[in-house]
Amino acid sequence: MNKSELIDAIAADAGITKAAAKLALESFLKNVGTTLKDGKKISLVGFGSWSVSERAAREGRNPQTGKTIKIAAKKVVKFKAGAELEAAVNK
DSSP states (O other), rough: OHHHHHHHHHHHHHOOOOOHHHHHHHHHHHHHHHHTTTTOOOOETTTTEEEEEEOOEEEEOTTOOOOOEOOOOOOEEEEEEEEHHHHTOOO
16 A cells, blocks of 8 residues: 555545544654654554664675775664554464
């Protein structure tokens, strides 16, 4: 499912226009991004939670040349599925 298909599904399920569904989805995505950027965690009970984790700098290898390269430290987003979502996927 892509973004436009998700907007269509939200509009149909909620009985709202596609324009309203698009605004709601874009607001959700913006707020998730802003909250994670601020280093906070997001939890939606039954669905899952997002958090930000620090990945330390490390050494890796260039697969084409085999030379050692330095991989910079960075922040990564982690998602842990909630029990209800896992149950729905494994039904």
